[in-house]
Amino acid sequence: MLSKKLIDEINEQIKYEFFSAHLYLSMASFAANNDLPGFENWFIVQADEERFHAMKFYHFLNSRAEKAVLKGFDDPKENYDDIIDAFAYSLEHEKFVSSRIYHLMDIAQEEKEYATISLLNWFVDEQVEEEDNFGRILSQLKKISGNEDGLFRLDRELATRVFVPPVTP
Numbered sequence: 001m002l003s004k005k006l007i008d009e010i011n012e013q014i015k016y017e018f019f020s021a022h023l024y025l026s027m028a029s030f031a032a033n034n035d036l037p038g039f040e041n042w043f044i045v046q047a048d049e050e051r052f053h054a055m056k057f058y059h060f061l062n063s064r065a066e067k068a069v070l071k072g073f074d075d076p077k078e079n080y081d082d083i084i085d086a087f088a089y090s091l092e093h094e095k096f097v098s099s100r101i102y103h104l105m106d107i108a109q110e111e112k113e114y115a116t117i118s119l120l121n122w123f124v125d126e127q128v129e130e131e132d133n134f135g136r137i138l139s140q141l142k143k144i145s146g147n148e149d150g151l152f153r154l155d156r157e158l159a160t161r162v163f164v165p166p167v168t169p
């Protein structure tokens, strides 16, 4: 049986994962509005990934005979100075999510809750990938800053991203 503290924190995490999906969908819309359909696609796929993360926690709680609780959240940020600003904001958000996963891991380890630790190990690895993805595109955007040709080339590259459910252990 999971402790109430752990259940509450996992439910809180489900909220953050769905919020992340919402945030990235708002960035997709920002990109579409700025004639960047490739970036729009990339963010839509990212939102799919975030919903997958949320559902992973949801199924975990329900499979442990606990109840996943869906919570509401505030509106995501809607406007950005430019696409670089959106990626800088995203990277900070991902760092925050990583700190949340570490917080959950601290509790799970304190309670010697090995099944939750195993689940969270997957998320620790996933966050490394998430921060790397956002960080790499942010640094590419900085390098091509002011170069429209470079921006449109990157946009075409990001148009090819498709949602593949991450491999789970």
Ligand SMILES: [Fe+2]
Pocket: 017, 020, 049, 050, 053, 097
């Ligand atoms: Fe996530």
Ligand SMILES: [Fe+2]
Pocket: 020, 050, 094, 097, 130
């Ligand atoms: Fe993420």
